[in-house]
Amino acid sequence: MGLVEILSDHTLQTVAIGAAILGAVSGVLGAFAVLRQQSLMGDALSHAALPGICLGFLWAGSRDLGAILGGALAAGALAALTVMAMTRLTRLKTDAALGSVLSFYFALGIVLLTLIQRQAGAGQAGLEAFLFGQAAAILREDLQVMGVLALASLGAVALLWKEFKLVTFDPVFARTLGLPVVALEAVLTVMVAVAVVIGLQMVGVVLMAAMIVAPAVAARQWVTRLGPMVVISAAIGMGAGVTGALISAMGRGLATGPLVVLAASAAVLVSILLAPGRGVIWDWMKRRAERRALGGQRVLTAIHALAAEHGDPEYPAEQSMLDVYFGGGTAAALDRLEARGAVRRAAHFRTEGVHWVLTPQGQAEAEDILAGGEGDRP
Amino acid sequence: MFFRPRAEVQGRLHEPGLALHVEDLTVSYHARPVLWDIDLDVPPGVMAAIVGPNGAGKSTLIKAVLELVPKTAGHVRVFGAPYARARKRVAYVPQRSSVDWDFPTTALDVVMMGRYGHLGWLRRPGRETRAQAMAALGQVGMAAYADRQISQLSGGQQQRVFLARALVQEADLYLLDEPMAGVDATTERAIVKLLQGLRDRGRTVVVVHHDLQTVRRYYDWMVILNVRVIAQGPVAEVHTAENLRRAYGGQIALIDAAPEAPAGAGTM
Known part of the structure; x- marks a missing residue:
């Protein structure tokens, strides 16, 4: 029919x-x-x-x-x-x-x-x-x-x-x-x-x-x-x-x-x-975004802490060392931070491997996190 | 129009000078008395705390006044009249946990529900009701959250929405069941200030309260309850170590020994 x-x-x-x-x-x-x-x-x-x-x-x-x-x-x-x-x-x-x-x-x-x-x-x-x-x-x-x-x-x-x-x-x-x-x-x-x-x-x-x-x-x-x-x-x-x-x-x-x-x-x-707002996939994506944001914040503050320890705001942190510190891959988190301009790649004068330096924006963000500002979380 | 006078209720006023008069009230669940022979008088224009240990029957007392639980014996007068006839002069703030906050509705909607009794059957809440509800939300500092879905409010914000719903009832007697349970310090201060403001405008406020530390600061009238009434009257006279010991028994040690510690008693 x-x-x-x-x-x-x-x-x-x-x-x-x-x-x-x-x-x-x-x-x-x-x-x-x-x-x-x-x-x-x-x-x-x-x-x-x-x-x-x-x-x-x-x-x-x-x-x-x-x-x-x-x-x-x-x-x-x-x-x-x-x-x-x-x-x-x-x-x-x-x-x-x-x-x-x-x-x-x-x-x-x-x-x-x-x-x-x-x-x-x-x-x-x-x-x-x-x-x-x-x-x-x-x-x-x-x-x-x-x-x-x-x-x-x-x-x-x-x-x-x-x-x-x-x-x-x-x-x-x-x-x-x-x-x-x-x-x-x-x-x-x-x-x-x-x-x-x-x-x-x-x-x-x-x-x-x-x-x-x-x-x-x-x-x-x-x-x-x-x-x-x-x-x-x-x-x-x-x-x-x-x-x-x-x-x-x-x-x-x-x-x-x-x-x-x-x-x-x-x-x-x-x-x-x-x-x-209520769907499973929406929920899952929101939680993933939150987890990523948190991971990024942790990496950012870690680089900031290293810089502070060395008295050099431009201190290049080694990626493999960050991996060890966090017990896992930080590459994805660093790439996301780089994409929004919070960190940049830097060469180190002595050692091989990828190094990362906080940009001024990244420094400001790290200080904001450490000051207790949790961004736009409710 | 929701107001339905009952045939069996006596017409004459009894103790019209009191905001709340409870006489010989006994309430029992499954033969176990929860409230025993309660005689209670609350004069108009006071802010009264009902305190007592867990299971003292504080919430039940309020529910019995509101005829939400059956009385085994005794009667209640609100401004001299039986509750059923004084209903519109009474506003009730239940415990926050008594409703499902995932219900699809907004803060403003919930506050407008406080006007339903005045609207009567079939009439929809209109612009006037909306304005009243917005004003009440403003009074509790929640105007910015009017269109927020209630599940997205914090506990303290939810409590303030409930409070605003009671405010729009424009009652003379406010009965609140643990309005400060589980709210942050800012909200607690805002709630207390608001309730004191009601009292200063001549309304009567009766609050089930769980924190003995703050009773003296917040209230001017006090009822100490533990199934029976242990003491009642102005806080200055009633808030004594002896009275509290009689109500709380062994738990009083906490209060005497550590006045700065949060009260361990009566968190429900």
Whole structure:
């Protein structure tokens, strides 16, 4: 298929729009979840949706999407409340509570799923599509449901922006201002459950957690403020959604959901490596520059000390002696110092080998370092 | 608008002449009393230190006043009213370690959060809030760092941001939990000067303080705490070797023997 045909394909349009909606909502809500250090909450909520899906199916007696998503939302909310109750009423830490809730609900879901399949005949119910998602099964009408849910949750975030921000940054202070912190946290968590429900058909319960966490983690790398983080997170989520849908449509019959998650993960990888200020490579380069600067400073002050000892500011220091003194090669550091005019090569009247003399600039720098001025280090 | 009067709270004022009045307060964690039968009065317009050894319940006392920890017994009045109704007259500076400083936000943003209570629901902070926050940052000497991401601030600078956030609350009673813990000497001097300025303008300042050496210099009122109240009153009367010995027990030797050494007691 050519690109134009792909883009005008009805099914693809539906899938791409759905994936974009999912990406935007999970990106926005994921940002709050990640900052509240509740990345795993998405995992627990999505796994918890499975028994809800099954109960919704049993209740409706058919594969009625409204009943199934309603069940998923109810089960997710119930799981979230279970986690909150466990951490508040027992001495369990959040990770332990999330872990136990996640596995309990998921196991329950698998048991129900097996029962349903046996009852209806294998594959007839088609519920296993919710495990890994089945984007092609999404209908135009489903987009309306997803869109309404998305608008509702994004609208809530816009209206309660400053309250959510404060509760996420400093819940204790928020309480002293009289904010209903527990209620606001509950709303944030329930909205993550909404995002999960939106994504169930697309990526399924197993991979849905990635859609909550990945865009937010990637966005965090590039920003210093919450507003831009939420916007970028939503953009990465949408981008991953549309990318996954496009790659899936280009053929080979690859499933959309996992491709969407892979695209989001690629964004995480790139962000973790490359983001200025926080990225691994940036960090590595900064540390290397610092190490080099420090090495240069040490060599510079050593030559300065030798010059002072000999009472001659133009004293030529022998490179091999500096090597011995520092227990290693100083050639690279000396070359860098020479390049910026702090030292120059000099011949010695008696001995062979390379010798180095401080330039006036180098002398000034060395004295500055020795006087305790650490240059532009904070 | 965050202000929600509670039905069970009595309407009448009780001890309205006191900035802070604590009566029969007991707080316990898992059946172990952290604060036992605390009676406490802080008159308005003083700068008071709460001192005591580790585990004396100093932070818990402030948190109990702010209803951040449940009381087992007792009640609190702020300018005569229950805390829930006097909320807007109280500003709180938590310990610096209580938040994640890697949060994506700027110093100015954090200070503006101090106005959220006055703004109420749905209203966004506007130009006026911004100006107030900038003024407060200026007061703590941090105006140049307004747009700095908070993770890039030093500990002392972070503490000053917290202080500025309390300043914009325009409260009458300031409760500070170890504002001078782990800050450099310059910051400590700046904080003390600022708090004394608040007191001189008639505000009441209550500080959990860990350095016994500086209590006399910084404060005019003092509460010595060790689960119970050991002594309270003007520093000149309360800051005695006998009272400190009763609170700190064996650790008092450090204070008596080496007045110049940093206080070994109560670093938490």
